[in-house]
Amino acid sequence: MKILFVGDVVGSVGIKAIETYLPEIKKKVKPQLTIVNGENAAGGKGTKEPDYQKITRAGADVVTGGNHTWDKREILDFIDDPKKNILRPYNFPGKNVPGRGFIEINVNSKKVYVINMMGTAMMRALDNPFLAADDLLKTLDDDAIKFVDFHAETTSEKIAFANYMVGRVSAVVGTHTHVQTNDAQVINKQTALLTDVGMTGSYDGILGDKKEPIINNFLTQRPNRFDVDEDGRMQINFCVVEVNDKTNNARSIKNYVITPNNQTFLN
Template sequence: MKIFFIGDIVGRVGRDIVKRKLKHFVEKYDIDFVIANGENATHGKGLIRRHYDELIDSGVDCITLGNHYDSKNELATYIDTVENLIRPINILRDYPGTGTVTFMVNGISLRVINVLGNAFMREEVSSPYLAIQEVLKNEKAQINIIDFHGESTSEKQCFGYVFDGEVTALLGTHTHVQTRDAHILPKGTAFISDVGMCGSKESVIGFEKESVVQKIIFGSSNKFVLSENDHGLFSAVVLNVDETNGLCKEIFAIYYQEDEK
């Protein structure tokens, strides 16, 4: 089975490049199932229903979230009405939705789990380890994909090794910067520290460069301003899964930049 996982989709530019390019990648790599992290899809934070529909219409089969899951109040009004939108499983607050969903794809059960990391994150969460372990113990699926939404690459690496051989893939999201470490771990689990983002190419993590520079370098209290530069960046990974054992035979990264001509 071929699975396509898209990194954090940031704002209109991110949604637009997914709309333009996803079908091409699905056909090129003979993809069976598409997962995308959509927590930044609405103006850089959160996901309203209209943009959820837009991503599904673009060809996404499952959408995961992250620390900005509740940035738009509208999410709570519709998350329980759809079956392919997953918020972090280990949030402590009482919130609608679920952190894991199982899909049937070509007769194979495929589970997606969304989890928030602990390291350097502001959100209060329960143990990501215990949350993942509980799902794997009680709810069996042939293929298990984890979207590990976290700041720390070393934390993600630790979880990759801990669950090596138990899950199909542990894929990092959140930093918006694709790492060059996509590989198969010793026991067959696919891993990458961060898949990256879909958004404006000439930006800092999808936001206007100057607004981020002013805040990070010079200590400005101003908020980040979403970049509307239409030249897009598309980041994703392709997983080639062995259906007989649920482990990965291959993982490789997609890092596509649109020309500015």
């Protein structure tokens, strides 16, 4: 099975990039499942229903979240809708948390779980994602593909989590830092890892935001309001994971970027 995963969609430029590039990417890759992280879609923080609809109409089967999941209160109006395949991190603390932290999908008679987890190093104080994953996996079908979007700040936590999950999940792909890493690998011929898949949004900003306020922040060490760059040129970052349907082990993982200066994938 081929699984296509697209990194954090940031603002209207990110939505436009999804609408522009995702159909073309899917024509070339021919994935059986497409996952998109959409937690920055609504002006850089959160996801509104129109954003979700645009991402899914462009070709996403599942939309995952992260630390900005709750930044737009409107998400509470649709995150519990069973017809919408939108996730929030599984390990938010407490009972009766809105939404779902994982979803079960049948793809060509093969069961696939898409799981959304969030790290805690330099992040909010959520439940321990390692222990939460232990508990969750006990409840899931062993004979299924399991893909984890691990939304975390530090590379060490992402790599540690992937190694802890070896042989228990098919892939762990990191999101949140918005910069694609160059460490795609399959650990022990079992679990695919990419520390961060990167972002989808403005190529001309800094992590999707306008450059000037961020540069000024570093120059002055004074607070500045960071605004999403809604005028920049488009980029999209993604990866493709191939999984053996019989063993549920990853065969390969490859990462890609499409930018104004790198259109190689489309040629």
